[in-house]
Amino acid sequence: MPIQLSDASFTYPNGTPAVENVNLTIGDGERVAIVGQNGAGKTTTVKMMNGLLRPTSGTVSVDGELTADRSAADIAKSVGYVFQNPDDQIFGSDVQGELEYMPKYYRWDAVKRTERVKRAAMMTGIGHFMQLNPNDLPFAIKKFVAIGAILVGECRYVILDEPTAGLDGRGLKLLNRMIDQLGADGIGVITITHDMRFVADTFDRVVAMAHRTVIADGDVHDVFADDSVMREAKLKRPEVSQLARDLGLSDTALRLGDVAALVP
Numbered sequence: 690m691p692i693q694l695s696d697a698s699f700t701y702p703n704g705t706p707a708v709e710n711v712n713l714t715i716g717d718g719e720r721v722a723i724v725g726q727n728g729a730g731k732t733t734t735v736k737m738m739n740g741l742l743r744p745t746s747g748t749v750s751v752d753g754e755l756t757a758d759r760s761a762a763d764i765a766k767s768v769g770y771v772f773q774n775p776d777d778q779i780f781g782s783d784v785q786g787e788l789e790y791m792p793k794y795y796r797w798d799a800v801k802r803t804e805r806v807k808r809a810a811m812m813t814g815i816g817h818f819m820q821l822n823p824n825d826l827p828f829a830i831k832k833f834v835a836i837g838a839i840l841v842g843e844c845r846y847v848i849l850d851e852p853t854a855g856l857d858g859r860g861l862k863l864l865n866r867m868i869d870q871l872g873a874d875g876i877g878v879i880t881i882t883h884d885m886r887f888v889a890d891t892f893d894r895v896v897a898m899a900h901r902t903v904i905a906d907g908d909v910h911d912v913f914a915d916d917s918v919m920r921e922a923k924l925k926r927p928e929v930s931q932l933a934r935d936l937g938l939s940d941t942a943l944r945l946g947d948v949a950a951l952v953p
C-alpha cells in the first residue's frame with residue numbers, strides 16, 4: 690500500500706506556512722529523491738509521511754489509513770526516518786545496544802532479534818563495531834549506525850535525510866549497495882538531498898519542491914532537463930550533465946556512462 694499525500698498542507702504553530710497543497714503518491718518499493726532549496730518544505734513533507742507531523746489541512750495516508758487516526762509509533766513501524774545528523778538520533782552507549790533498542794521495544798523473541806540485528810549490521814557494514822560506543826566512531830560510520838538502528842525494524846519505507854553528507858567514496862559505495870539491497874527487498878527509499886550527483890546516479894524518480902509545494906515530479910532525466918524547474922527550484926545539474934549540455938552532446942544525459950556512450 691502506498692504513502693499518499695492529498696492536498697496536504699502544514700503550518701507550524703508559530704504561523705509559518707511550510708507546505709501547501711502537496712499531492713504525492715509513493716508506491717511500495719519505490720525510490721524517490723525530494724530536492725529543492727533550503728526552506729522549500731522538504732523536511733516538513735517527509736515528516737508528514739511518517740507521522741512526526743500531521744497535516745494541518747488535506748490528508749496523508751500510509752497503508753490506506755490516515756495518519757491523523759494513527760499514533761506516530763504505529764506509523765513509524767511502516768515508515769522509518771533516519772535523521773540527517775546521527776547525533777540527533779543515537780543514544781545507545783554501544784552499537785549493539787543501539788540496534789537492539791527497537792527489537793526490545795517491540796518485544797521480539799531472541800531469535801528474531803538476533804536475525805534482524807545481524808541483517809541490519811550486514812546491510813550497513815557496521816558488524817565490526819558492535820561493541821564500540823557510537824560516539825567513538827567516525828561520523829560516516831555513525832551515520833550507518835543510525836541507518837542500521839532504523840533498518841532493524843520492519844519498515845516498508847525508509848526516509849534518508851541527506852544521507853551522503855559527510856560520506857567519502859567508500860561510504861557512498863556502501864550507501865548505494867544498501868539502497869540496492871533495500872530495493873531488492875521491496876522496501877521503498879525516500880531521500881531528501883542537496884547532492885544532485887547522488888540523485889542522478891541512484892534515483893529514477895525526482896520530486897522537486899519550491900515555494901512550499903511540488904513543482905515537478907517525474908523521471909530524473911525529464912526533471913533535470915527542464916530549465917524552468919531547475920531555475921525555480923534553484924537546482925544545479927550534476928557537472929557531467931551540465932558539460933554534456935554545454936558541449937551540445939545531449940540535454941538529457943545525466944551519468945558518466947550516458948555521456949561516454951555519446952562520444953564516438
Ligand SMILES: Nc1ncnc2c1ncn2[C@@H]1O[C@H](COP(=O)(O)OP(=O)(O)OP(=O)(O)O)[C@@H](O)[C@H]1O
Nearest residue numbers: 701703705706707726727728729730731732733734
Ligand atoms: N519548527 C519550526 N517552526 C517554525 N517554522 C519552521 C519549523 N521548521 C521549519 N520551519 C519553516 O518551514 C519552512 C519549510 O521548512 P523545511 O525544513 O520543511 O524545508 P526544507 O526544504 O526541508 O529545508 P532544508 O533543506 O533547509 O532542510 C521554512 O520556512 C522553515 O523556516
